[in-house]
Amino acid sequence: MRAIQVQQDLTVHGSDVDMPRPGQGQVLVRVQAAGVCGTDLHIVDGMIKPDAYPMTLGHEAAGVVEEAGPGAALAPGTRVAVFNKLFCGACEQCLAGRQNLCTVEPGQLGFNRDGGDAEYVLAPERNLAVLPDVVDFATAAVLTCAGMTAVHATRMSGLESGQTAVVNGIGGVGILVVQAAAQAGATVIAVADADDKADLATKHGAADAIVLGRGDDYATLPGAVRSRAGGRGADVFFELVGTTDTMTAGIRSLAPRGRFVSTGYTDQSLSIHPIEFILSEASLVSTVAATRTDLNDAIAMAARGDLVVPLAGSYPLDGIADALSALRSRSVLGRQVLIPN
Numbered sequence: 001m002r003a004i005q006v007q008q009d010l011t012v013h014g015s016d017v018d019m020p021r022p023g024q025g026q027v028l029v030r031v032q033a034a035g036v037c038g039t040d041l042h043i044v045d046g047m048i049k050p051d052a053y054p055m056t057l058g059h060e061a062a063g064v065v066e067e068a069g070p071g072a073a074l075a076p077g078t079r080v081a082v083f084n085k086l087f088c089g090a091c092e093q094c095l096a097g098r099q100n101l102c103t104v105e106p107g108q109l110g111f112n113r114d115g116g117d118a119e120y121v122l123a124p125e126r127n128l129a130v131l132p133d134v135v136d137f138a139t140a141a142v143l144t145c146a147g148m149t150a151v152h153a154t155r156m157s158g159l160e161s162g163q164t165a166v167v168n169g170i171g172g173v174g175i176l177v178v179q180a181a182a183q184a185g186a187t188v189i190a191v192a193d194a195d196d197k198a199d200l201a202t203k204h205g206a207a208d209a210i211v212l213g214r215g216d217d218y219a220t221l222p223g224a225v226r227s228r229a230g231g232r233g234a235d236v237f238f239e240l241v242g243t244t245d246t247m248t249a250g251i252r253s254l255a256p257r258g259r260f261v262s263t264g265y266t267d268q269s270l271s272i273h274p275i276e277f278i279l280s281e282a283s284l285v286s287t288v289a290a291t292r293t294d295l296n297d298a299i300a301m302a303a304r305g306d307l308v309v310p311l312a313g314s315y316p317l318d319g320i321a322d323a324l325s326a327l328r329s330r331s332v333l334g335r336q337v338l339i340p341n
Helices: 038-044 137-157 174-183 195-203 218-228 244-251 292-304 317-328
Strands: 002-006 012-016 026-036 061-068 079-082 120-124 128-130 164-168 187-192 208-211 234-239 254-263 283-287 311-315 335-338
Touching (some): 002 317, 012 317, 026 079, 061 120, 079 137, 128 292, 137 174, 137 234, 137 254, 137 335, 164 244, 174 195, 174 234, 195 208, 208 218, 244 254, 311 317, 317 335
Parallel strands (some): 164 187, 164 234, 187 208, 234 254, 311 335
Antiparallel strands (some): 002 012, 026 120, 026 335, 061 079, 079 128
16 A cells, blocks of 8 residues: 655655554554644654654544454444544543543554554554544544644633633644634634734634734734733633744733643743742643544534634645645645545
8 A cells, every 4th residue: 555654764755565454453444534734744853753664644534444353343434533542441541531641552643653644544443433424534534633632622721601712823723723712602812923824713713813923023912912802811822833932922911810721742942930820820731632532522513513624735645745845834724634545
């Protein structure tokens, strides 16, 4: 089969590899769509390292069951989305429904194990969510990362109806956080680096938008947020950019008892005096990926039309270089997908 692999020298290209066969409890999925995520850049830049090179990229995949292994019951042809975090199902965290924090199984498809940027992907049956017909494969693929992450971050934030939420970074995840926060009943202020991204946010539920382009001073953001939030700041600040300046500005944009929600991966540090949290009883909430429940909820929201994935483009598998280049230039308006077949 054809697969997109990252090599030891961090080059990425298509390769012909053996098609895996499902073992006990596993299912082989014929991939119909695979999302291209900003985290893929962290992998090809060497910030996140797989267990072994070469590794097939792709932690966002949806398709149809091709073959079920012994002990797996899903019938061939079943439409599924692939939950990328492998989990044991029996540790304390898994039993509490927190599969993203499994303490036994360190594997994650497309991070350190072969993922879904291929014609076929192998996954445990428990990692597969059955898709309703009304959710297309491209949408479903994006929901397995950006969609469920948005649902999880919103849930973890404790956001309540009537509160003000700021979403900083209107990329592939941010545009879905905007929608999840709006569905929770919040007034959403989007912070984007370009007018077209600000427009995208307002079309998908943001009540207002602030544009801070490259080179603009993020120190102005707290004042801009307060001017749009009745002078009190944000109840929740979702941080998806991950620079020292944006994180610091986010914390300083909070209302009393506000929550700063750090989502995603960054190689930059946060240095701030604890008094900035103490005096206002603010909180820092960190989130990583999502749970199976979050994925199921994201799929249900998409089926109702409450979570819409703006698709910026689709490519064949061997178009991965163009997709990654567009992502790196920050010119993608929404999400991109690979279509293997």
